[in-house]
Amino acid sequence: MKKFFNIRRDYSNQSLNFNDLNADPLIQFDSWFRAAQKIEPHEPNAFVLGTSTKTGRNSSRFLLLKAYDDEGFIFFTNYESRKSKQIAENPYGAMAFYWPVLQRQVRIEGKITNLPKKQSDEYFHVRPDGSKIGAWASPQSEPIPNREYLEKLKKEYEDKYSQFRIPRPEYWGGYKLVPDLIEFWQGRADRLHDRFEYRLLDGVWIKERLAP
Numbered sequence: 001m002k003k004f005f006n007i008r009r010d011y012s013n014q015s016l017n018f019n020d021l022n023a024d025p026l027i028q029f030d031s032w033f034r035a036a037q038k039i040e041p042h043e044p045n046a047f048v049l050g051t052s053t054k055t056g057r058n059s060s061r062f063l064l065l066k067a068y069d070d071e072g073f074i075f076f077t078n079y080e081s082r083k084s085k086q087i088a089e090n091p092y093g094a095m096a097f098y099w100p101v102l103q104r105q106v107r108i109e110g111k112i113t114n115l116p117k118k119q120s121d122e123y124f125h126v127r128p129d130g131s132k133i134g135a136w137a138s139p140q141s142e143p144i145p146n147r148e149y150l151e152k153l154k155k156e157y158e159d160k161y162s163q164f165r166i167p168r169p170e171y172w173g174g175y176k177l178v179p180d181l182i183e184f185w186q187g188r189a190d191r192l193h194d195r196f197e198y199r200l201l202d203g204v205w206i207k208e209r210l211a212p
Contacts, residue, residue: 040099048061050094051087051112052093093109094107108181114173115173119174133166135169180199182197
């Protein structure tokens, strides 16, 4: 057994109080995300997305948040990937952000819905051409024989669209997670962290403190 009992980081005593938080958790998220953009050195929009099958088998992976609004949180992926197949079976998922410099976490739970094609097109067409070709070339989550197979597909699509605007594949697009639970976590000394959870009840966000 490899033990990591002594790998630990003590947190500062920066407090987070009930009255510090906006009554609307999406406005509060915007405040924290803007702070993370200023200070976190690498991809503050990275998050873990958790999904599960209809039988409850869970899986998770890192993605990049691409937008959010007063309804929810938007990301893009291959609709034939493992995550998308699980979303089709069970449309409820969870997101988790971690910003170590700020010593903050945000957890989000809710229902995942497909974005309209127009919104998926809008984002796809501002991606770099290499990323667009990657969306065509990768049969995401499927077994492939080797790296050369992937590079061959990439070259085929580069040749195919060398003289044309690269279209969005029908099997690639966006999702929005519409939250019904959002938790804000601030690291504190001695593992006595500050945690505040918002739950949506009959259209109203209810906020309460949780034990760490």
